[in-house]
Amino acid sequence: MVEDQHTLPSRLAERFLTAVCKRDLIEEILGDLHQYYEESAEKPIWKRKIHFWFHVLNFLRPFALKNLGGDYRLNQFGLLINYVKISWRNLIKNPLSSFINIIGLSFAIGICLVAYAMLEWDYTKDQFHENKDEVFLATTLVNRNGSEVQYGSTPGPLAKMLKEEFSQVSKVCRVKDAKVVMKYQNKVFHEEARYTDPEFLEMLTFPLKWGSPASLKDPNSIILSEEMSIKYFGYENPIGREVFLVFDPSYKKAFTVAGVAEPFPVARTIDFDLLLNIENVGLVSPNTDFEAWAASVDATFIQLNDKSDIDFIKQNIGKYILSLNESQSDRNISSLSFEPLASLAHRSGDIVNSISYELPPEKMTLPVLGLIILIIACFNYINMAISSATKRLKEIGLRKAIGANRRKIIIQFLTENLIITCFAVILGIVLCVTLMLPWNNMLIFKYYFGFDLALELLDMKFWIFLLAIVLVTGIASGLYPSLFIARFKVTDIFAGSVRYGKKNKLTKAFLLIQLILTSISLTVGVALIQNTTYLRNSSWGYDQQEILYVNTDHTAFQQFYNLIEQNANVLSLAGSEHHLGATVAPQRVMTKKDVYEVHQLLVDANYLETMGLKLKSGRFFVRSGDENALVVNEMFLKNLDISQSTGQSVELDGSLYEIIGVVEDFHTFNFDFAIRPTIFMLAELSDYKYLSIRVRNDKADETYKELEQHWAGLFPEIPFQGGFQRDILLIDERANEGAKFILSIAFVAVMLVTLGLYGLVILNVAGRNKELCIRKALGANIINITKTIAGQYTILFVTALVIAVPLSYFAAEAFLDLLYFYHMPVSSSAILFSVTILLLVLFMVAFTQVKKVSGSNPTDGLKVE
Amino acid sequence: MGKFQLGEFEEVVMLTVGVLPKEAYGVSIKKEIESRLSRKVSVGALQSALKRLEKKGYLKSYEGKGTQERVGRPKLFFEITAEGKEALQFTRKTRNELWEEMLNLALDVKYSSQ
Numbered sequence: 018m019v020e021d022q023h024t025l026p027s028r029l030a031e032r033f034l035t036a037v038c039k040r041d042l043i044e045e046i047l048g049d050l051h052q053y054y055e056e057s058a059e060k061p062i063w064k065r066k067i068h069f070w071f072h073v074l075n076f077l078r079p080f081a082l083k084n085l086g087g088d089y090r091l092n093q094f095g096l097l098i099n100y101v102k103i104s105w106r107n108l109i110k111n112p113l114s115s116f117i118n119i120i121g122l123s124f125a126i127g128i129c130l131v132a133y134a135m136l137e138w139d140y141t142k143d144q145f146h147e148n149k150d151e152v153f154l155a156t157t158l159v160n161r162n163g164s165e166v167q168y169g170s171t172p173g174p175l176a177k178m179l180k181e182e183f184s185q186v187s188k189v190c191r192v193k194d195a196k197v198v199m200k201y202q203n204k205v206f207h208e209e210a211r212y213t214d215p216e217f218l219e220m221l222t223f224p225l226k227w228g229s230p231a232s233l234k235d236p237n238s239i240i241l242s243e244e245m246s247i248k249y250f251g252y253e254n255p256i257g258r259e260v261f262l263v264f265d266p267s268y269k270k271a272f273t274v275a276g277v278a279e280p281f282p283v284a285r286t287i288d289f290d291l292l293l294n295i296e297n298v299g300l301v302s303p304n305t306d307f308e309a310w311a312a313s314v315d316a317t318f319i320q321l322n323d324k325s326d327i328d329f330i331k332q333n334i335g336k337y338i339l340s341l342n343e344s345q346s347d348r349n350i351s352s353l354s355f356e357p358l359a360s361l362a363h364r365s366g367d368i369v370n371s372i373s374y375e376l377p378p379e380k381m382t383l384p385v386l387g388l389i390i391l392i393i394a395c396f397n398y399i400n401m402a403i404s405s406a407t408k409r410l411k412e413i414g415l416r417k418a419i420g421a422n423r424r425k426i427i428i429q430f431l432t433e434n435l436i437i438t439c440f441a442v443i444l445g446i447v448l449c450v451t452l453m454l455p456w457n458n459m460l461i462f463k464y465y466f467g468f469d470l471a472l473e474l475l476d477m478k479f480w481i482f483l484l485a486i487v488l489v490t491g492i493a494s495g496l497y498p499s500l501f502i503a504r505f506k507v508t509d510i511f512a513g514s515v516r517y518g519k520k521n522k523l524t525k526a527f528l529l530i531q532l533i534l535t536s537i538s539l540t541v542g543v544a545l546i547q548n549t550t551y552l553r554n555s556s557w558g559y560d561q562q563e564i565l566y567v568n569t570d571h572t573a574f575q576q577f578y579n580l581i582e583q584n585a586n587v588l589s590l591a592g593s594e595h596h597l598g599a600t601v602a603p604q605r606v607m608t609k610k611d612v613y614e615v616h617q618l619l620v621d622a623n624y625l626e627t628m629g630l631k632l633k634s635g636r637f638f639v640r641s642g643d644e645n646a647l648v649v650n651e652m653f654l655k656n657l658d659i660s661q662s663t664g665q666s667v668e669l670d671g672s673l674y675e676i677i678g679v680v681e682d683f684h685t686f687n688f689d690f691a692i693r694p695t696i697f698m699l700a701e702l703s704d705y706k707y708l709s710i711r712v713r714n715d716k717a718d719e720t721y722k723e724l725e726q727h728w729a730g731l732f733p734e735i736p737f738q739g740g741f742q743r744d745i746l747l748i749d750e751r752a753n754e755g756a757k758f759i760l761s762i763a764f765v766a767v768m769l770v771t772l773g774l775y776g777l778v779i780l781n782v783a784g785r786n787k788e789l790c791i792r793k794a795l796g797a798n799i800i801n802i803t804k805t806i807a808g809q810y811t812i813l814f815v816t817a818l819v820i821a822v823p824l825s826y827f828a829a830e831a832f833l834d835l836l837y838f839y840h841m842p843v844s845s846s847a848i849l850f851s852v853t854i855l856l857l858v859l860f861m862v863a864f865t866q867v868k869k870v871s872g873s874n875p876t877d878g879l880k881v882e
Numbered sequence: 883m884g885k886f887q888l889g890e891f892e893e894v895v896m897l898t899v900g901v902l903p904k905e906a907y908g909v910s911i912k913k914e915i916e917s918r919l920s921r922k923v924s925v926g927a928l929q930s931a932l933k934r935l936e937k938k939g940y941l942k943s944y945e946g947k948g949t950q951e952r953v954g955r956p957k958l959f960f961e962i963t964a965e966g967k968e969a970l971q972f973t974r975k976t977r978n979e980l981w982e983e984m985l986n987l988a989l990d991v992k993y994s995s996q
Binding site: 044047049056 | 907908909924925926927929930933934948949951952953955956957958
């Protein structure tokens, strides 16, 4: 036994070799291998075993592989090449069905690739940061009306406190954003500046192309993004150049360009345009003391030495929160929570004022549409493959007669299908890169993100996805037809008694599903387009048509106000800190019962009238004496359960305010959002940021040009910023583009269904040629022929439409609910439209064939050569 | 003449079989090549070359006796056939012709360039 063990290096290897190697070779090779094994006795046993295994595997070349049982060979390259050849000939021979299959699949794959690019972006965003697991965003949890709300903005001194109290925290940085005007020579633009601590560039991974990250320590340095560098300096290196930041018309400061970032990765949610030391933030808002707990910053990041230390901090943060709340009675922080940078973007949907962001839920539209089109295209393929098998019966019979078994036939047809899918994938990539992606970027992504989505053709994941798509579509669409075809009996084929294709139940079921899916996507597309028109014409709750607005600050305000007041087209003027459609402040209102979250707008006494808000009861502000007065909207009364409209008092920031007026509800923001309880209060002149101007009818465009000229004359160093109030909600553009996109995908679906149906009907008519000729010869008229050809499809269409109409309605309704808080109900005309389109498709397809048959001579079809 | 086509490795294998009369089997051929040409030979490469040569008719094989170190498995000996001999001679002849012509012309170049 011992010797036996010794002489057998590996039973497993031996058995394996015996299993796959030709029988007449085994004795010799095993003998040789054992001899090597014996002769290398001086080496350690594990080395000898590895050696043995290596040679076993090395020996397994095509010549040595044995035939595995029956006629199934391990290497059947010959046959495979034959399959490819036959597939190619079939593709060439049936250009119509090849065209339908390849075009359909490639469109579907193209859309899937766009969806992939989007999901890939979604799942890799912000993953490029080297410290993504050790860097956390500090967030505050605040109790509001009984539920916890998570805020991304934090008290200013929090960063310092965390650094001092916890030794586990190695770095902290604060981020504060503010608008600023940047000037270099004659280039002057409004920009977003990001004020931060020097650690920002150490904690987040934004390598610099030029300059050094350490320069951020210098409060007189500025670091630019690549985009900004190109905008101001072209492609030259701007290090050492001096730019001016204009904080208001009377104050500007020079900064030295000390760094330019490398282009940011596309998959990001956090970046910067201009990066400045946070000490400069005092220049923007001189009244804010960032050492006070009342001041807040837009984000506080901390970095730990070890990511697991976060548990310790979470457990011990409690006592600090108590003292934190004492200094700030109404903030009411219940606890702090820390979000790792790696998952911050995905959590951002639930964080108010997060520095990062998450895609809205409608992001799933694209993958769903891609899947729908893919299903339609696969069903097309299946139907065509089954129907066109008629032409290949003899080939299948012959193959079977000379020894092909079921498995061989299945493999043959799957191979054909994979070849078609490969063609489709190539065309799909071309379609995606040249057509769909640029188009999609133009329509949708630019609006959401402001940058282009791209397919990373060199990425490994992309190729895995491609391979998966080829295999899944290839097998999903090819498995059933090949099983179906392989089932035929040779004797039946040659006896001509195989009956199928004309009345295949599965074919009909597939067509039914295709029609339903098409109807749904058509209805959704049309409903979206209709809704856009509806929203364009629906009231915003105030008169937005003849209003212009100008972004300004309090120093520029008064000068500009005085100048504009004299313009003959101007009816009324108003200043405000917040503005409808642009900004509001979150505010907390206390009644005797509870605390409520509301939107607050600080405005001057003229604002409500200038904007055309409709007074329901009470009065608007008067110029003085209303410092403790509120004008509220109807929603405020309803939500706070205040029955008596005016004269009531509520508490706000520790003092009492009296409600003096109620205005009708209005849309502060897009129709995506619900109307919130809103209050208006008088603003301090020093806080004014907007000037709103009501002009005479049809004078808006003219006045706007005059405004620009006046502004340029007064403030040559600050570019004019303003616009038409009617454009402020961006409803038309974004919604319209999205709707157009979905509708065009719906039309791709219609095209695919048409092609599929056309193919089916053609094959059906070709298969029943003799029958139709006999009917004609016996005197069938055109109505009779139409009935014969279109009869079964008409029944199918009617069934499909009966199912599709309610489904389409609910799908469109649900989709609009997802997109908008306020939208029009799905109209019957949207459903009617999709029904009409589908019936039109049937008529057109049937018409071409009826025409062909009725124009043909029956003797041609009946004669036998 | 495509008739006697021999790859470099095939040629080496044939010659090695030739220098091991009555003793040419897998292990010995491998060892002989490894020691004479000081290069590693893998079992798979050698076996596939032997099978290919046998298929072409340049080698023929016969079974010998099993030994203990081979766990009783027989050795498969190879010898060169008449056709194999012809192929080797053809290869040698063509190589020689090439060598001779090159000696006259190319070697001068080599010396002069040194």
